[in-house]
Amino acid sequence: MALTQLGSKALMDIVKIKESGVTQDFYVIRHNAYTTGRTLLVRRYTHSDRQWHSSNVNAYATCTLDAWFNGDYFNSLPADIRGQITAVTIPYTPGNGNTALSSLARKVFALSATELGQTHTYLNAEGTALANAATLKIATDSSGTAKVQWTRSPVTSNTASAWFLHSDGDLGSDGCTNPFGARPAFTLPSSLSVDENGNVLVNTAPVINYSGNTNLGDKSEGFTVTYSVTDADSDAVSVIEKMDGATKRTHSPTLGSYQQIQAVLPANFQTILNGPHTLTLEATDGKAAAAPVNITFTKKVYICSVTLSAPLPAATMPTAMRLAILGSIPDDAIWTAEVCNNAHDAAPTWESIKSSIQAGRNYIFQNKTNTAGSWGVNFRITIQRGSADNGGYITGIEGGFK
8 A cells, every 4th residue: 555644745635534434525735834743634625504603703712613613523533533633823813802913722723814815904914825825715515516614813893703705715704693614624743644545544653662772882793682563553564674774684573572683693693794883673564664773783703713513424534634715814814724534523633734724735634543433524714813903704615635
């Protein structure tokens, strides 16, 4: 399912929200509306005809329209959407004789005449004109019938009238008991998701739970980094484990179960180069992403050892062996190379083959006995950085015995 953020929708795009279980269209009107991080939505069509006030008193904060917006209408919205609608501070004129411009905290409200692009001597400038006021000032119902729509703005020259817009968008005023079109507006978090059909989705982003240090310091051997992922909506979560920006593993863990970053486990640690590294955990439920977790460490491994996990079997006593180390060993490196022909013994007889490797010649075994009852060949090579701290590497070891 393709998702976009509400905050990335273009102005006048249509998104969909249910009212009493029926999907309705809403215009995306302004981002960062009234406060940062919230998007203003306005119903595409008028909802119904409503009195501005049950008596001719043009006080918006106590009017019938405002009570309906924040009562019956608000409760017609889905519970998850209601949970995302918070009161924002809107510019308004108290009315009923108080003509001073003020502010009011409301969840659902009518647009002001100013926001709809209107000016008048007896109209306070309540906010600024919306970018698409020219379109919004023309209201229709869902059948396409042109409608008169109320604003939240009182007429400042009396206490009984409020401003409305005629069906052609012109400004007008009349007594507050007249029933005109009610067009609700409210804001939602710009971070909410919108699906490909325009439906606004309320979703809680997953959480990556990591309680360890985010700077692990120097590491000379493989280690464990444990974390878990939770999701309040119980959505399936995809997790990406990265190292230095490169994806190392993508998986969908069981929510709440402990996981380990695979890249730094002992089996994989040897493939990491010396130096500073950054591990990154990312998680998404397909609708929203968790806050990523970054963990740094520095690999400092200045010695390595290579040996066979199991001896090479020999039918008779091995008498000579030749080895070659492929790679790059710095001149100042401290290294040893040993071989044995009784590798099955509890305590094999290790013999230095370093000089033979350097000279490129065969080594003659000195040992002539075994206690295990069978012959077998193994080698062990250990290399440590020298005082110049120059790095080296081994790409392979070749050889044979007779």
